[in-house]
Amino acid sequence: MAEQKPSIAIEAVESGLAAQGYIASRQIATAVYLSQQIEKPILVEGPAGVGKTELAKAIAAWRGMKMIRLQCYEGLDEAKALYEWKYAKQLLYTQILKDKLGEVLGGAQTLHAALAQLHDFGDVFFSKEFVEPRPLLQALEQPGGCVLLIDEIDKSDAEFESLLLEILSDFQVTIPELGTVSAITPPTVILTSNSERDLGDALKRRCLHLHIGFPEQRLEERIVESRVPGISQTLRRQMVGFIHEIRSLDLKKLPSVSETIDWARVLVLLQASELDTDIVKDTLNVLLKYEADIEAAQPQITTFIAKAARSNVFG
Amino acid sequence: MRENLHRFFRAARGAGVHVSPAESIDAMRAVAQVGMSDRAILRDTLLLTLAKSQDEKLALGDCFDLFFSQPEPRQDQPEADSNAASQDADQSPSSSSASEAGEGQPPEGLGPLARMLLSQDRNAVAAAIASASGAASLSDIRYSTQRGIFSSRILDAMGLQRLRDDLDELTASNPALAERLRAALDALREAVRDTVAQGLALYAREEAENLRNEILRNAPLARIERRQVAEMRALIRQIARRLRERYSKPRKRQRRGHLDVRRTLRRNAAWGGVPFLTAWKRKHRDRPKIVALCDVSGSVAQVSDFFLLLIHSLHEVVDDVHSFAFSSHLIEVSEILEKKSPEEAMAEIMSKVGFGSSDYGSSLVDFEKDFMSTLTPQTTVIVLGDARSNNLDPRADILRRVSERSTRLVWLNPEGRLAWGFGDSEMPRYATFCSIVRQCATAQQLERAVSDIVATYQ
Numbered sequence: 001m002a003e004q005k006p007s008i009a010i011e012a013v014e015s016g017l018a019a020q021g022y023i024a025s026r027q028i029a030t031a032v033y034l035s036q037q038i039e040k041p042i043l044v045e046g047p048a049g050v051g052k053t054e055l056a057k058a059i060a061a062w063r064g065m066k067m068i069r070l071q072c073y074e075g076l077d078e079a080k081a082l083y084e085w086k087y088a089k090q091l092l093y094t095q096i097l098k099d100k101l102g103e104v105l106g107g108a109q110t111l112h113a114a115l116a117q118l119h120d121f122g123d124v125f126f127s128k129e130f131v132e133p134r135p136l137l138q139a140l141e142q143p144g145g146c147v148l149l150i151d152e153i154d155k156s157d158a159e160f161e162s163l164l165l166e167i168l169s170d171f172q173v174t175i176p177e178l179g180t181v182s183a184i185t186p187p188t189v190i191l192t193s194n195s196e197r198d199l200g201d202a203l204k205r206r207c208l209h210l211h212i213g214f215p216e217q218r219l220e221e222r223i224v225e226s227r228v229p230g231i232s233q234t235l236r237r238q239m240v241g242f243i244h245e246i247r248s249l250d251l252k253k254l255p256s257v258s259e260t261i262d263w264a265r266v267l268v269l270l271q272a273s274e275l276d277t278d279i280v281k282d283t284l285n286v287l288l289k290y291e292a293d294i295e296a297a298q299p300q301i302t303t304f305i306a307k308a309a310r311s312n313v314f315g
Numbered sequence: 316m317r318e319n320l321h322r323f324f325r326a327a328r329g330a331g332v333h334v335s336p337a338e339s340i341d342a343m344r345a346v347a348q349v350g351m352s353d354r355a356i357l358r359d360t361l362l363l364t365l366a367k368s369q370d371e372k373l374a375l376g377d378c379f380d381l382f383f384s385q386p387e388p389r390q391d392q393p394e395a396d397s398n399a400a401s402q403d404a405d406q407s408p409s410s411s412s413a414s415e416a417g418e419g420q421p422p423e424g425l426g427p428l429a430r431m432l433l434s435q436d437r438n439a440v441a442a443a444i445a446s447a448s449g450a451a452s453l454s455d456i457r458y459s460t461q462r463g464i465f466s467s468r469i470l471d472a473m474g475l476q477r478l479r480d481d482l483d484e485l486t487a488s489n490p491a492l493a494e495r496l497r498a499a500l501d502a503l504r505e506a507v508r509d510t511v512a513q514g515l516a517l518y519a520r521e522e523a524e525n526l527r528n529e530i531l532r533n534a535p536l537a538r539i540e541r542r543q544v545a546e547m548r549a550l551i552r553q554i555a556r557r558l559r560e561r562y563s564k565p566r567k568r569q570r571r572g573h574l575d576v577r578r579t580l581r582r583n584a585a586w587g588g589v590p591f592l593t594a595w596k597r598k599h600r601d602r603p604k605i606v607a608l609c610d611v612s613g614s615v616a617q618v619s620d621f622f623l624l625l626i627h628s629l630h631e632v633v634d635d636v637h638s639f640a641f642s643s644h645l646i647e648v649s650e651i652l653e654k655k656s657p658e659e660a661m662a663e664i665m666s667k668v669g670f671g672s673s674d675y676g677s678s679l680v681d682f683e684k685d686f687m688s689t690l691t692p693q694t695t696v697i698v699l700g701d702a703r704s705n706n707l708d709p710r711a712d713i714l715r716r717v718s719e720r721s722t723r724l725v726w727l728n729p730e731g732r733l734a735w736g737f738g739d740s741e742m743p744r745y746a747t748f749c750s751i752v753r754q755c756a757t758a759q760q761l762e763r764a765v766s767d768i769v770a771t772y773q
Contacts, residue, residue: 007353010356027359030356034345038344091586091589201367209363209364
């Protein structure tokens with residue numbers, strides 16, 4: 001029984017994600033299952049547009065949890081990621097409470113006593129009331145747990161990475177004025193990276209490392225099927241086959257899954273029933289985002305369509 | 316299960332995957348969750364927890380396949396039993412042979428190994444080999460020369476001595492059976508040899524690689540063999556990575572305790588000048604600016620090649636590099652090096668200026684005429700060459716002007732100190748204008764030289 005459980009549980013993850021329209025490979029499902037079991041974040045790497053961000057959304061939808069997203073960029077710091085003091089509110093309150101302050105301080109006989117009383121106020125103004133929680137702190141404060149998506153971590157600075165370490169390993173943050181805030185329910189953390197720079201070993205060590213590459217043909221067909229239900233089976237096969245041929249070219253930016261889905265939508269809109277040279281030529285700009293790439297692919301179109309059609313006969 | 320995983324971690328380290336103790340603990344926890352029964356899930360789990368990049372995943376996947384093509388882990392149990400049984404048998408052969416005489420088929424008085432071989436129980440033999448290789452601590456194997464000793468150790472642990480005695484006895488009493496046993500023994504030797512070879516492939520890679528790298532690091536760059544060039548490039552890349560990790564620190568560092576009054580006031584203008592946010596003075600660190608002049612005439616070309624490769628793979632650490640190559644005249648090669656793969660770039664540079672007889676004087680004239688403006692007061696100039704100018708005018712006066720316009724002038728000479736100044740070497744005349752002159756013949760010296768240059772900017 002205990003021996004059987006994991007594989008069943010992993011299949012459950014797979015079907016759960018599939019119900020949200022995310023077709024996961026076995027590896028992805030294993031990673032999601034493990035991250036839940038041993039409470040570790042997942043670091044997802046891979047080319048742009050293979051569904052790294054989608055994975056987090058699908059997990060959140062499947063478990064019925066809130067998703068909190070932190071988009072990383074250069075110069076992102078504590079104040080925007082973790083928490084910030086509500087300065088305006090603090091100022092406003094000091095203004096409003098001016099009279100009250102005077103009253104309280106008026107009671108003090110000596111300067112020392114007044115100072116002691118003032119110290120107490122300091123603590124009042126630096127209390128939870130005046131903390132503006134940013135995504136990371138919000139994620140820790142969700143009573144029902146949540147999915148925390150830290151998107152494109154490779155865009156942030158190395159300092160920010162170090163800031164994350166405490167959250168990733170212990171699910172807690174330390175605010176100097178308040179003390180340590182621990183997660184009510186440990187959130188499921190997903191980090192994504194496009195490998196623009198190498199992440200630190202300390203960060204990698206704390207995560208499960210998942211690499212999502214371009215999917216196999218069969219899997220990609222299933223993805224298109226679930227995302228664009230209106231497309232006919234023959235066309236689906238042809239277009240996915242065609243895209244796999246395109247990926248064998250040496251291009252600046254290879255078309256990824258999101259481009260496949262866009263293209264499928266376009267083909268459905270144009271009511272194409274089959275792939276032919278004209279329609280591919282007209283819609284190639286959906287797949288390829290650089291002029292040089294389009295020029296490189298143009299002469300190959302007819303060959304690729306033929307190849308894709310042929311593979312259908314046998315496949 | 317634990318034992319097996321530990322051995323796998325060692326094998327993974329051998330395959331070049333960094334497995335820290337913390338990571339191995341994580342992997343253990345994960346494996347405890349999924350169990351060992353499903354090979355595919357186990358593979359995915361280990362790949363997820365141990366490997367931290369795509370390269371590592373590939374290496375670890377191969378390692379996993381190799382490792383688990385060995386006898387099944389679950390045979391641990393029976394194999395331990397049989398081991399214990401065989402020890403019993405060794406100690407009291409009379410009693411065991413009496414108790415097992417009932418089996419009848421193999422004749423009495425034979426040792427456990429002989430019985431096992433004769434009964435042709437392949438699983439039992441495989442299990443016995445696995446347990447014996449555990450006893451002989453096969454995972455300690457490091458070098459290919461150790462194969463023989465490990466094979467014999469494993470065979471000894473399996474009871475070869477007893478088997479030999481049995482063979483001697485049988486040859487006298489039952490020649491046919493002895494023949495069968497001998498054939499089985501040969502097969503066993505082969506199986507053990509395979510096991511040891513596999514063990515070597517699994518566990519010894521790291522050590523062998525370290526040894527090879529150590530030798531390579533200290534080998535003179537100019538004289539390494541053609542087949543080693545690729546390995547050398549890999550080594551240089553490793554060195555570059557190490558230097559990058561050490562020196563690519565943030566360029567701005569706060570100076571604690573020095574308030575930047577102007578920026579603080581400006582930042583807090585919104586709150587009427589009440590300083591909620593403080594700004595501190597920062598110290599700006601320069602990244603090295605390097606101008607490299609490389610001699611690419613026959614004798615020094617190889618060293619220049621590796622030097623250029625190293626300098627140009629330090630993008631994160633070094634702000635900008637201008638590289639020039641010369642033998643009899645000088646050209647700028649930065650662009651060639653940046654756009655092409657190392658092999659192609661070197662080939663192109665060589666076809667343009669390489670392999671001539673070197674003329675330092677006219678090369679320096681070329682540099683002064685066209686490129687003097689690349690030097691700024693922050694620049695480090697590195698000259699790599701043997702300073703053998705074929706008795707032509709060395710033009711040391713130009714080198715003096717170069718030295719005056721830059722922070723430092725470093726001369727790296729692949730020749731030993733002993734040769735400086737002899738024959739047509741102009742080293743002593745150049746050396747007067749250099750901040751540092753050092754020998755640079757091996758990868759290790761190259762690493763030190765570059766490391767020192769970068770470190771002075773920190």
